Amino acid sequence: VIWSTPTTDEERFLLEAFEANFDRLREASGRSLAPFIKESARVQVLLYYRRLKELAAKVEETEVRLVLPEQSSPKGRSYTLEGVVDIVEDGDRTVMYDLKTFLDADAAREHVEPHYRQLNVYAHIWKGLRGRELDAVALIATRPTRRLHRALRAGDAARIEAEVNAWEPVLTIDVDGAIVAEVMADFGRVVDLIEERVFAPPPLYVLRGPSRPGGNTPFAQDVCLNCDVRFGCTSYRQLVRGQAPGQADTALRDAADDFGGVGEKDDWRDSVLTQQPRIALEFGETE
């Protein structure tokens, strides 16, 4: 039996819902996913259920909108701060969970700071709105960790089961409120910058540095390579030029001609193949 074959009604429901959502999103967006990316989404959903079904059974609310009105920026602009919490468990304990589909738990555990900031603010708003404390706040990093990923790829059922059981995708975040004032002040500063249309790209040294504090992946690889407008970006161009001293023009040309590695190109071809056009065309349709 292949690991990802559904074995219960619940799992069959889940995978049917998955297929229906895939079709719905494909119809609505006109875009599609390369089959192997779709498969990794399927695996993530199934993993979530198999590892966290007890937690899922206690979920009371989903997509909870958190709103903090009447905020004022340093330059006096009033604004409303908004956030959405994915799930809230509200049984014996009240716990707020934020779901991150692009984060694996090992990576998240090493860089908890950004989540600490975000979830402390969310917890603060929750308390104001509901008038009661949360028992805990946590992050769910649904992307398989490296170990789990390797086990899945190897396909050995016993090893996968062991890794799934060892997997700890839920990360509890400290809620001490200490950081809230600092984050809110920074939020207001950013509101002013947006309203004043200050849109310069980050400077070169940011592109060269790690994309997360203490991380290994440079910003340029993590962020810029996924950005459609990088070719028009001063900082990115500086970076490319600087990587090939004396051959800056050639480097820029090569960058513009580069449409990804073999894998990326295959994904592209496959996603084009599975697109579902809304309007059919006939050949030779001129007036």
Place this chain on the structure above:
Amino acid sequence: VTVTLDVLFGRAGFSPNPSQRLAIEHGEGPLFLVAGPGSGKTRVLLWRTVNLIVIHQVPPEAIFLSTFTEKAAKQLQDGLISLLGIASEFTGCPYDLSGMYVGTVHSLCHRLIQDRSLAPGRERTLPPVVLDALDQYFELASGAFWREAKALLGFEGELSALRELLTGTLDERASGSRHRAVVNLQSLFNRLSEEDLEPAALLAGASEETLPLFKLYALYRERLGERRVDLSLLQRAAHELLVAHEAPARRFRHVIVDEYQDTNAIQERIFFRLASLSKNVCVVGDDDQALYRFRGATVENFVEFPARCKAALGASPTRIELGINYRSRAGVVSAYSTLIAQMDWTRPGGGQFRLHDKGVVAHSSDVGTAVVATTPSKPVELVEEVAGLVKRLIDEGVVSDPNQIAFLFPTLKSSIVEKYEEALRTLDLKVYAPRAKRFLEADEPTLVMGLLGKILGRPPRNDQFDRGEYAEFHAWLDAAAGFADDALTQDPSLQDFVRTRIAELEAIRKDHLALVAVLEDNGWDLKHVYDPGTHKRALLGAKGLSADARRALGGVGLDKLHKERSSDGTPLSLSNVINRGTTADWGLLDLFYRFLGFSKLRALIDLADGGVDEGPTCNLALTSQLLARYVDTFPALITGAGLATGMLQAGFYHAFLFALFRLGEGEYEDAEDPFPKGRIPFLTVHQSKGLEFPVVVLGSARTNRRTRRVEEIVRPFLPEGGEPLDRMPGFDAMRMFYVALSRAQNLLVIAHPRGQGQRVDGEFGVLLDNAVVRIPDFDPSTVPAAKADSSDAVRRFSYTGDYLAYQRCPRHYMLFERYGFAASRTQTMFFGSLVHATIEDLHHRMIARRSAGGAT
């Protein structure tokens, strides 16, 4: 803990006038709010909703609030969130608006159909695929539709003759063009759907002339099938659901409809049905501002609301007038009030086609000159006079940005529009007119399409059609090629880039021919199921196959895909395999974004950083959306097959770009607001609906008054008592000018042309008589300075969508969030939505199961 409205008013700094207060505090029973221009209608709606939620403790999810645009819905939500946040501080209650229905009728219908809280077991229902206006156009323009139409009608001649026959009935004059036929059919079909007329009933009541049209409507409905709806049929689908189930009528205890004068027949049925149990329907509007008859709106819904409401709900509404205008100076209010009174509105047999006595008065006591006219003169002189005044208003600081002066026109397809633009340009003033003439003809889209043409190759000009819009289209393609040539000459690296792409396409074309030759040699059909054992080796042996194609056909990627597709029952065909081997590594949007890296376009985008000139960036954003639209709607084109079969010309150039070119302004999307800094907006009066500007120039006070044929065609199927067909055009012209004039806050400028062939509509005589102040006699310094930003809406910022995104990269945020560029590669987003949505489904199922378990 409780709170009163007065405490909240005080806290928010709002002191309502007596009729505003009445409207806000009205609780149960139908309400008829007649709201003149600038009367604080949005504020009243906002506070009325706060009153319901906070004071009367109506749960937000029991409120259905329909607005005319998504922008209006967003503003209301922003305002509500802010006011309810204040209320929370007093009451200690959280107010979560995510369950409240706020939006356009279309979006709310869409939501109703897929609302799982109204579905058994909270399951996600599979919503219909919605075709918007442009999709609908393409559907009706498709070759298959016309082939079936011809067969259905048993028409023997050429298609162009059939189209002449149809447009002869539908339009002012017959035309053999596909485009004219399609836009006319589209307008008729939408009208029929919105009047809720069934094909069977139409066919039974058809005349000889209208029978073919109704047959085509039946064909269109049949072709859409069960799973696809257009925007009009979406409303019918929602109505059907409401008739079949009582749950929505039980859930919504208050139905509030803004801009009620622009609702149509099916919408009226939806609202009455929703309010059938609660009787709480509140409609807000102004018949003098009804603008959308051409989209099927029925102003009678509003004018006759008291009687219709009594008939539908068995209760008469309370009528409240909001008449005090807080927007405009007294002279402006007097001008539009005077103008509309020039029309005879009497109904034969008694009564009026217009609501009178609305108590419209200016709040401002400033009686200084607020309306000026040009010297009666020829257009060339007149536009110079206006441009001169505009320049002074800017230079003397009466406005703080050119975007505070709006030019409004009945239509932008008029020669005077260009003359104004020219006169302003002479004075170094820039215009923003995304839909004046044609958006595609603006500099940025022209350059982008020109560069694409250099790579894709442009379609040949067919002498047979080389006239009219076809000729104009090709002239534009010529211009685009010229723009591209200039850019290429100036930038050798761009030349390199284009040359490399051309070489890639050439290689794909050759690969395709070689692979097709293999199929022919072996007698295999393109539709054959691909079997690696049989086909792989032969395909790889194709003569002169490029390394790229060899990799795509021989690599493990294809083997994997083959296995997956075979196991899920959709095996690959030989055609799929050949396409996979001969697909370019990029799409149209990829090319677009690479172009942005070359100096010419890069410099344009940089202008928006800091807000120097946002015009080019806005135009580029729209261009990216158009390209995304092609990619999302039509089959992929950059494949060997696409290149070899002429699909590229047929699809991108003729089916898509030519259609957009002909649709011109107005069809693509709603007006932007705020308008880009540094530019003077040129708008149709329709685009200006709901907006206000410190200075408004009415660029033309002239209309062509003809009854639309669609009105005559549907009339026999409608209830009696509607506005007489021959008086409709006059009524509509007056309402349009009423809207135009009432957009002005401080100064209204009216163009007064004179000379051969020049005129203004007769009703303007009273405004342009000897008493009016002419521009040369006018001192602009008497105009009060414009307020910096009159909108008091509090903006919402999301922690992840704004704050984190901006922190990560302000430039990415700027283009994709602020200006709405369409992303090229969307796999990441798709992936995230897919996982989130499915996990959410799981949670909903578990919640539903638990509450069912708890109930037993």
